[in-house]
């Protein structure tokens with residue numbers, strides 16, 4: 246009954262894990278859930294207030310397809326002030342979450358069989374999104390020694406005459422790695438010279454701990470011209486349920502995205518857009534507070550990670566994830582198709598800790614832990630991981 250296209254799509258690993266956790270909880274089990282990529286903070290107050298005002302003042306009708314003008318104006322200001330890149334209001338299209346922003350961008354650019362380069366490890370939805378938009382995901386293996394960041398050499402080996410887009414997620418989910426300006430510049434130069442569009446998913450951009458974040462389109466006028474910037478409110482403003490994201494791109498692309506959005510969803514809920522407007526206008530202290538807490542957690546966790554036996558990890562400089570290398574333990578799971586799935590199932594069933602298997606991100610040697618949850622739980626979760634590792638070795 247359903248299309249071949251939908252049959253080629255893998256259901257989301259993270260959603261499957263959440264379903265399993267919910268089932269175990271409903272059976273009365275206490276689970277430490279380190280699998281979710283959702284901030285444990287609430288919507289900034291300013292956002293709640295503007296959303297309530299919008300309802301009370303009946304700002305509940307259809308509005309402009311690319312988004313409310315006051316919201317797009319404040320996105321323009323944010324990008325200029327915080328990310329040092331100047332867009333016009335008409336270059337912004339507000340969407341229902343960054344997910345919708347990414348699929349808008351892919352749909353606007355890709356013809357059937359066009360290729361999209363995706364560095365692995367990748368956020369689990371990218372390859373499926375590319376397939377849904379009739380493209381072909383080209384997964385590029387990157388190096389652990391470089392914190393899994395894409396290099397020009399790897400990119401040059403991956404492109405063909407069908408390559409249209411290079412996807413760069415910075416800071417990265419699942420690794421927490423962050424690209425420096427020096428690492429981005431040659432990649433951008435390569436994309437300019439090879440007529441490639443950069444789809445820059447910078448949704449974790451505010452959650453960046455050690456160095457000022459460098460946004461790809463801020464690097465040069467040419468970088469801006471070839472980049473579709475994706476950002477949103479889910480992670481840095483803890484507004485996951487409002488479903489609010491956006492793209493910033495050149496006018497040809499923003500018009501194309503707006504045209505297709507006009508037919509698909511018109512625009513995201515106006516109430517959500519007013520909430521985003523409030524959060525951007527007056528929520529910056531709340532957002533800074535959240536980032537300082539994530540940073541404290543990261544700093545508390547690192548010494549514990551260093552004590553885990555034979556466990557490596559990617560240096561977490563941003564986002565709120567830890568990507569742990571458990572390859573030293575793979576040999577104990579030889580009779581399983583996927584090491585990371587078998588390990589995560591055992592951890593959940595026997596130690597009541599939920600984490601995400603690395604295979605969901607294209608690397609079966611790893612597991613992903615989220616620290617967007619109370620630090621005591623993360624510490625307890627890591628202790629239980631150590632318990633399981635010690636048990637496996639015996």
Ligand SMILES: Cc1ncc(COP(=O)(O)O)c(C=O)c1O
Nearest residue numbers: 282342343344368418477479490
């Ligand atoms: C890298 C990355 N991009 C995009 C998204 C989607 O965000 P949104 O909730 O705004 O759709 C996520 C959510 O987990 C993510 O991790």
